[in-house]
Amino acid sequence: MKIVGINTSPRKGSNSRIALVKALKTAKSKGADTVIYDLNDMNIRTCQADNYCVDNNGKCILDDDLQDVYKSIVESYGVILATPIYMGNVSSLAKIFIDRLHCLLRVDTVRDKKFSIIASQAAIEPPMYEYIKNNLDITSDIFQSIGFELEDVVLLIGNDSEEAILNKKDQLDKAVMVGNKITR
Numbered sequence: 654m655k656i657v658g659i660n661t662s663p664r665k666g667s668n669s670r671i672a673l674v675k676a677l678k679t680a681k682s683k684g685a686d687t688v689i690y691d692l693n694d695m696n697i698r699t700c701q702a703d704n705y706c707v708d709n710n711g712k713c714i715l716d717d718d719l720q721d722v723y724k725s726i727v728e729s730y731g732v733i734l735a736t737p738i739y740m741g742n743v744s745s746l747a748k749i750f751i752d753r754l755h756c757l758l759r760v761d762t763v764r765d766k767k768f769s770i771i772a773s774q775a776a777i778e779p780p781m782y783e784y785i786k787n788n789l790d791i792t793s794d795i796f797q798s799i800g801f802e803l804e805d806v807v808l809l810i811g812n813d814s815e816e817a818i819l820n821k822k823d824q825l826d827k828a829v830m831v832g833n834k835i836t837r
């Protein structure tokens with residue numbers, strides 16, 4: 654059983670990445686093989702909208718580092734996306750990743766693979782809190798439309814500095830829960 658982690662935070666001491674690693678370690682303790690991709694350190698381009706994938710059975714024409722990620726996702730049992738909240742939504746790296754999954758829309762390669770989101774934001778109070786949750790719901794819907802089976806969407810709040818999550822047992826516990834549930 655392979656669980657793939659996708660980190661879309663560019664920063665060192667990323668809270669969402671710390672939670673992702675915790676979830677992956679939990680999955681590993683339950684027998685999973687795990688891998689993490691730090692998209693900010695990879696050569697990844699945005700979707701070119703050339704429809705090559707539509708005419709070529711879901712193959713993306715871009716010969717970049719996301720090709721390895723596609724392979725890993727196809728082999729996997731589940732995928733965990735970690736994202737900071739930027740300007741009320743997922744990070745730009747997460748959006749590039751999601752757009753690049755367009756090639757999987759018409760093929761059946763991710764059918765019923767499990768999927769979870771771990772997001773981290775600074776704000777602790779509505780109204781920001783509410784509309785960000787709505788945006789994460791939309792992101793979850795997109796993954797489900799590709800074929801993934803949604804497991805968890807966890808929004809970690811009040812993380813306004815690097816590694817802030819390390820002092821928050823409740824949030825680290827949520828990461829453990831994500832790792833436990835995705836391996837069920």
Ligand SMILES: Cc1cc2nc3c(=O)[nH]c(=O)nc-3n(C[C@H](O)[C@H](O)[C@H](O)COP(=O)(O)O)c2cc1C
Nearest residue numbers: 662667668669737738739740741773774775776812
């Ligand atoms: C460009 C940018 C935009 C941000 N926008 C928001 C926001 O809309 N709402 C919020 O609560 N925090 C916002 N933040 C704070 C981050 O979401 C917060 O620090 C989060 O924990 C970062 O996750 P990371 O540590 O995994 O990178 C923003 C930070 C940056 C750098």
